[in-house]
Amino acid sequence: MIRGAACLRAFAAVAAGLVLTACERPPVASVQTGFRGTGMEQVYNPRIVAKQVALNAAPAAAGPLNDEGPKAKDVYKNVQVLGDLSVANFNRHMASITQWVAPEAGCVYCHNAADFADDSKYTKIVARRMVQMTQKVNSGWQPHVAATGVTCYTCHRGNPVPQQVWYAPPERRLAANSIMGDLAGQNIAARSVGYSSLPNDPFTPYLLDAKPIRVNGTDALAKSGAARNLNSTKQTEHTYGLMMHMSTSLGVNCTYCHNTRDLLSWERPQRATAWYGIRMVRELNNDYIVPLTANFPANRLGPKGDVAKVNCSTCHQGVYKPLYGAQMAKDHPELLSVSQSKPSGGLPPPLSEAMRSVLYFGVGSAVLEGEQAKGLAELINTMNSTPTVKVAISGYHSASGDLAFNQELAKQRAFTVRDSLLSAGIASERVVLEKPVQAEANLQGEDPAARRVEVMAQ
Numbered sequence: 234m235i236r237g238a239a240c241l242r243a244f245a246a247v248a249a250g251l252v253l254t255a256c257e258r259p260p261v262a263s264v265q266t267g268f269r270g271t272g273m274e275q276v277y278n279p280r281i282v283a284k285q286v287a288l289n290a291a292p293a294a295a296g297p298l299n300d301e302g303p304k305a306k307d308v309y310k311n312v313q314v315l316g317d318l319s320v321a322n323f324n325r326h327m328a329s330i331t332q333w334v335a336p337e338a339g340c341v342y343c344h345n346a347a348d349f350a351d352d353s354k355y356t357k358i359v360a361r362r363m364v365q366m367t368q369k370v371n372s373g374w375q376p377h378v379a380a381t382g383v384t385c386y387t388c389h390r391g392n393p394v395p396q397q398v399w400y401a402p403p404e405r406r407l408a409a410n411s412i413m414g415d416l417a418g419q420n421i422a423a424r425s426v427g428y429s430s431l432p433n434d435p436f437t438p439y440l441l442d443a444k445p446i447r448v449n450g451t452d453a454l455a456k457s458g459a460a461r462n463l464n465s466t467k468q469t470e471h472t473y474g475l476m477m478h479m480s481t482s483l484g485v486n487c488t489y490c491h492n493t494r495d496l497l498s499w500e501r502p503q504r505a506t507a508w509y510g511i512r513m514v515r516e517l518n519n520d521y522i523v524p525l526t527a528n529f530p531a532n533r534l535g536p537k538g539d540v541a542k543v544n545c546s547t548c549h550q551g552v553y554k555p556l557y558g559a560q561m562a563k564d565h566p567e568l569l570s571v572s573q574s575k576p577s578g579g580l581p582p583p584l585s586e587a588m589r590s591v592l593y594f595g596v597g598s599a600v601l602e603g604e605q606a607k608g609l610a611e612l613i614n615t616m617n618s619t620p621t622v623k624v625a626i627s628g629y630h631s632a633s634g635d636l637a638f639n640q641e642l643a644k645q646r647a648f649t650v651r652d653s654l655l656s657a658g659i660a661s662e663r664v665v666l667e668k669p670v671q672a673e674a675n676l677q678g679e680d681p682a683a684r685r686v687e688v689m690a691q
């Protein structure tokens with residue numbers, strides 16, 4: 234009996250402990266941000282801040298930049314975005330993303346170790362698109378990220394999957410017309426809305442779709458038909474769900490962005506920054522992440538088969554500026570502007586000079602496509618405007634693969650060009666066909682420049 238009472242007491246002590254951990258132990262400090270007595274202040278707990286500071290230190294940059302030497306697109310086989318970087322800076326970038334995204338697995342998290350040009354791992358495809366996404370954030374969303382910008386580390390922090398992402402929550406089984414009514418995801422105490430009883434998915438409507446967030450009614454009457462006032466309590470609850478997310482993501486109170494005397498006012502500059510943030514997040518999700526869904530393995534998808542998406546916490550992680558505003562991006566100029574470089578696996582632009590035209594073909598193809606077809610049209614124009622000129626056509630083929638097959642292909646390519654000239658009305662005695670030529674051996678493997686037809690004026 235005595236033992237039983239002791240147990241109870243111990244249980245009560247533990248239970249009290251559990252209850253109390255939900256509250257914040259004093260002291261709690263505050264900083265005034267507006268007029269005295271108006272409640273414009275930020276309340277914070279120094280212990281939580283101290284912990285956050287440790288979690289939000291930016292890692293040091295990997296070595297100095299070096300623009301000298303050949304470009305990545307001239308040395309590597311399959312560089313589609315970062316081809317204009319020097320090889321030194323390209324390798325520095327590879328070292329950085331390894332540290333930021335996959336420090337444990339290393340290069341093989343994205344690469345087939347036997348062939349770094351191989352694109353068979355989904356992680357490499359995703360990473361390539363992530364480079365473009367990061368470039369877009371830094372160059373296109375300065376009203377939000379300013380000069381501070383972001384790197385892969387801002388979201389990933391050394392993890393392949395960022396720790397703070399969102400999926401659409403599973404459908405609840407309660408039907409809309411059940412005795413409980415349509416819960417709209419309420420009363421679940423979800424983390425997404427700061428454990429409040431608000432609708433638990435403020436993300437799908439606002440950070441994927443562009444449903445109206447500003448629902449404060451300016452009209453007292455409900456009305457009906459087309460004029461009915463949709464700024465109802467229900468819509469407002471969704472807005473408040475998003476606001477809880479934004480506040481917890483940044484570790485701030487509502488007064489960081491609003492003077493709560495007038496929630497509609499834009500007097501706090503942080504509210505405008507946040508407005509851009511909402512639009513930026515929508516773009517990242519819709520233009521970059523959702524289109525990658527089919528690349529991800531099933532174990533990376535959410536309960537509804539959707540990919541992990543970005544919200545305010547993905548970058549901010551509880552802090553008003555990610556990494557307390559550490560200026561990391563400036564050490565990585567490769568992530569500051571959108572790359573315009575031509576993919577190394579793609580074809581060089583067609584060449585049309587007075588005495589020489591060069592047209593390029595895809596692997597195994599004898600058809601001129603896109604830009605190359607325009608190069609052919611230009612050749613026809615030149616020949617029509619200078620009727621005395623004769624041309625010799627040579628098909629080139631790459632040094633790799635079966636010789637007989639390659640020679641046949643080179644011949645077909647030359648035929649393509651000759652036939653186009655003839656069908657454009659150019660006399661056949663002005664066009665001479667030469668023997669197929671093997672292009673110079675290329676140690677870097679399959680070289681698009683080798684798959685060409687040269688047309689020399691005589």
Ligand code: HEC
Pocket residue numbers: 308309310311312313314315316327328330331334335339340341342343344349350356357358360361
């Ligand atoms: C997070 C994914 C990721 C990690 C980790 C990674 N890479 Fe890459 N790597 C890529 C992507 C994406 C490309 C293609 C870049 C492009 O298309 O602009 C690439 C391309 C390359 C290429 C060019 C290959 C070719 O011939 O086309 C080399 C070389 C390379 N990486 C080396 C490395 C090394 C060495 C490491 C480890 C220090 C590494 N990478 C780690 C994603 C990664």
Ligand code: HEC
Pocket residue numbers: 330334343356357359360363364365367383384385386387388389393394395398517522529533540541542543547548
């Ligand atoms: C705005 C936040 C954000 C930034 C910046 C960002 N990523 Fe991501 N990344 C994500 C999200 C969200 C996912 C999807 C998570 C998943 O894999 O399910 C993801 C997934 C990935 C994956 C797939 C990982 C896996 O195992 O499924 C790779 C690889 C990756 N990112 C590389 C990069 C690289 C490299 C950069 C920088 C050039 C970068 N990311 C920048 C948010 C970001």
Ligand code: HEC
Pocket residue numbers: 446447448449450472473476477479480483485486487488489490491496497503504505507508511
């Ligand atoms: C990080 C800045 C930020 C924080 C923190 C924030 N809000 Fe907002 N709030 C906004 C922005 C931006 C909008 C307008 C969104 C839009 O139009 O896309 C908005 C809109 C609103 C609206 C609708 C106003 C209207 O014009 O109809 C209400 C109500 C609101 N917030 C309440 C709150 C409450 C309550 C909190 C605290 C739980 C809060 N907000 C925290 C930035 C913030």
Ligand code: HEC
Pocket residue numbers: 370377378379380381382383387479483503504506507510511514543544545546547548549553554555558
């Ligand atoms: C891609 C990463 C990223 C995402 C996602 C993101 N932010 Fe930011 N945010 C930043 C960066 C970087 C800064 C710092 C800019 C600066 O130094 O002025 C910032 C600054 C801010 C500021 C200004 C803070 C201040 O004191 O000046 C607000 C407010 C803010 N973000 C709100 C949001 C909200 C709300 C969301 C979600 C809708 C969001 N952010 C999503 C990267 C991000």
